[in-house]
Amino acid sequence: MMLQAWYDIVEFLLPFEWAEHNFMKNALLAVLLVTPLFGLLGTMVVSNKMAFFSDSIGHGAFTGIAIGALLGGLKPLVGAVLFSVVFAVVITIIKNKSRTSTDTIIGVFSSTAVALGLILLSSGGFNRYSSYLVGDILSVRPNEIILLMVSFAAVVTLWVLIFNKVLLVSINPSLAASRGVNTLLVDILFTVSIAVVVTITIQWVGLLIINSLIVLPAAASRNVTANMRRYHFVSVAISMFAGISGLIASYYLNTPTGATIVLIAAIIFFVLFLVRRKFSH
């Protein structure tokens, strides 16, 4: 099996106590696949001032999981992804067509989704699903890692294909339109990719902190960068560093992994925030 090769590599390269367990090896691979995606997507989430939006996507995913669980049959994840994609598309379209403040629209949808999710889950026994609130990356199973690999490939490909357009729309929608960019379509593709990544990873990261993982690395990176290549590179590097060191630290300190990762990312943010003047151009 593919994972056996990964286990061998880890045992060869990382002869440490924490790396002896298979669940840690799985978690490490998951972190290596997920954190670059957060680092990439986070750059434009931050630049488009969409932190609140990506937060509400998490809430939509939560409702989706509840609906998926109730429908049964299919795995909750399929229902969850479908629901949060629809959720993201609807918010994006309304945001583009309506004159109401974006914050208000997102707030309305977000709170509705959470309320609905809580009610649906409580009818099926809430405790079973409370893991979605906090998340547990150590629970990643081998077949789920395959899913993460597919998502990784899909999101990176999409980001190669549509990034220039996302950047143009972010700088000025009219300018983008004058250069033949379908601004609504680009907006939808971008939000859908956030929705898919958030929904898939929420069971390991948790609703409460998933948004921090998207926002923090990019927010930290923009303190010290002045062009898009460095912005992305530093953001991905911070995200991966926080992910790996958080995973290892949580093993020895016996702390929740997701929260440890976020805390490390936050410390990096504050350090870079303090030194940012040296890098301003």
Next chain:
Amino acid sequence: MQSNRYHAKCEGDCCSLCCTRIENLGVTKGHNVILENVNIHIHCGELTAIIGPNGGGKSTLLKALLGEVPYTGKFRFLNSKGDRSIEPVIGYVPQHLDFDAGIPASVSDLFVACLSKKPAWLVRPGSVRKRALEGLRKVNAEHLLDRRLGALSGGELQRVLLALALHPVPNLLLLDEPVSGMDQGGLELFYSTVAELRHNYDLSIILVSHDFDQVYRHADRVVLLNRTVIASGTPQQVFSDEKTLKCFGITGFFMGGGVPGGKEGGEG
């Protein structure tokens, strides 16, 4: 003003030049009629300035031409024989960029995003850099290539956007109030660049402006827009037209001889 005489002679058809025709254009938002029955005819190589009071629909007209706002009526770009409409390449310089000033995007990133299929976060193609430098040189801005967008002054940003709008060379160049936030030196440079461009490239330029002084000196034609075309013609004609004076509520303001001065502030 030889060009004025030439165009005046063949008003109404294209007389073997390419031209832009806006016919019966109307824009309605909800129950509000923003524009109605707008007819404008622009020859290539002409700089047409659109002036008008705030809320008169100047910016909406540009948005309609860009296809951002649905409109009724016709917008056609005819080739030099005047018998076939083609899809024009439109260059656009927005009024201002409402972007996040802290965004780590350089001028070079903006050019890559517009001119290349390769993602700006991954690569910095040398060919695009070369084209960007050439374009920036035309507007005296080559030193800005690696500066962050948010760190540019208003005038610098407008010149960068002008350079960008010329790649690829457009048939029709739309400039939306490009003078906001510019110092006098930058303003002069911008207008002389624009005036030079229209002769070198045979561009049709539509300029939405509040700066009557510059319009008077550089525009070939002026259109006074307030929901519809109130007056149009050469700058001399429009600025001495009673309807223009009435529209801005300043009787005799433009009559003082020579170049009218003054700026109208605010948003379009």
